[in-house]
Structures are given as C-alpha cells and as structure tokens.
Amino acid sequence: MPSARTPSALLLLFLLAGTAHAADAPLALTLERIVSRRPALSGTAPGEPTWSPDGKLLAFLWNDQGLPERQVWVVGRDGSGLRRVTEPRTPGGVSEVAWLPGQRLLYLEAGEVRRIAAGGGKAEVLAPAVGERSVLSVSPDGRTAAWVQDG
Numbered sequence: 001m002p003s004a005r006t007p008s009a010l011l012l013l014f015l016l017a018g019t020a021h022a023a024d025a026p027l028a029l030t031l032e033r034i035v036s037r038r039p040a041l042s043g044t045a046p047g048e049p050t051w052s053p054d055g056k057l058l059a060f061l062w063n064d065q066g067l068p069e070r071q072v073w074v075v076g077r078d079g080s081g082l083r084r085v086t087e088p089r090t091p092g093g094v095s096e097v098a099w100l101p102g103q104r105l106l107y108l109e110a111g112e113v114r115r116i117a118a119g120g121g122k123a124e125v126l127a128p129a130v131g132e133r134s135v136l137s138v139s140p141d142g143r144t145a146a147w148v149q150d151g
Contacts, residue, residue, distance in 0.1 A: 044068055051077075052099050053142070057118060059085070059097050059105055069093030072107055074118050085120050096134065101142035108133050113145065 046062040047070070056077055061070035064084070070093045072086040086094055090110040097107040103118040111129030113136075116122075126145075127133075135148040 044070060046073070048097055050097060050099060052103065052118070053101060057103070059099065059118070061094055061097060063093070070095075072097050072105060072116070074105075083120065085116055085118060086123065096136040098136050098138045098145070099142075100138060106136065106138060106145055108136050108147070113147065 044063045044066055046060045049058055049060040051058055057074050058077060059072055059074050062073045063070050069088060069091060071084050071088060072094050073082065073084050075082045085105065086107065086109070092110055095108045097105055100106050100115065104115055105118055106113065106115050106126075108114075111131060111133055112125050113127035113133065114123045115126055116124070131150040133147045133149055135146075137146045138144070139146075
C-alpha cells in the first residue's frame with residue numbers, strides 16, 4: 001500500500017563520522033535527495049528506511065518507475081551507490097525490510113520471508129508463504145526474526 005508520506009517527510013539526520021568539532025553541523029540526508037538522481041517519483045514515495053547495524057548503509061523500499069510495487073534499495077550514508085537489491089517478482093512487491101548482521105537484509109514479499117545480501121544476488125526463501133505476514137522485526141543480535149502472522 002503506497003505511503004501517504006512524502007520523501008521530504010522522511011528526513012534522516014546523522015552526525016558526520018569522526019567529527020570532533022562542535023561547530024560541525026549534522027548532515028541532512030533525505031530520501032528525496034538520494035532518489036533525485038533517478039527518474040521522477042510519479043506514483044510512489046520511498047518508505048521504510050532502516051540503517052545497517054554499522055550505520056554505513058541505508059535500505060528502503062521504492063519503485064523508480066513510479067509503480068506501487070516497491071523493491072528494496074540500498075544507498076551509502078553519504079548518498080552514493082544507490083542500487084536496487086531485489087528484483088520485481090510479485091504484484092505486491094516488498095512490504096517490509098530489516099537488516100541482519102553481515103550486510104544482509106531480511107524482507108517480506110508475498111507472504112514469504114526472504115534473505116538477500118545488501119549487494120544483491122539471489123534471494124533465499126527462509127519461510128514460505130502461509131498467509132499474510134507483517135511487522136517484521138530482527139533481534140538485536142540478528143539471530144532471530146519475528147513477525148505477525150495473519151494479524
């Protein structure tokens with residue numbers, strides 16, 4: 001379901017790594033700024049932003065063609081290296097994404113729980129579809145995932 005939020009509403013702030021001076025201002029990184037290098041957002045807005053455990057990458061859901069079926073995208077925290085990680089395979093697209101240790105992502109698509117490397121590649125189905133799944137969450141140590149089933 002497309003989000004009513006606009007990219008500018010998803011403002012993300014973080015401090016520059018290694019800054020020790022109080023005069024240094026935080027760098028504003030917005031999904032709008034990241035995706036402005038791609039085709040116009042004509043029907044979907046990026047959503048579900050989530051930082052990698054090491055803070056170097058940001059994953060989010062988006063469709064660069066303006067369609068409602070979102071895929072997982074990853075970008076560096078400085079806005080570089082924007083790339084789509086998942087390929088369209090279902091009409092509904094990806095509904096949620098979460099980070100795992102080792103630069104891997106866990107995501108929900110068509111009721112399946114899938115895992116993929118942040119650099120892309122072949123996704124692995126960890127739990128086949130057996131109904132609707134939502135509210136994906138990963139434990140702090142990254143060893144356990146939870147979700148709501150048919151809820």
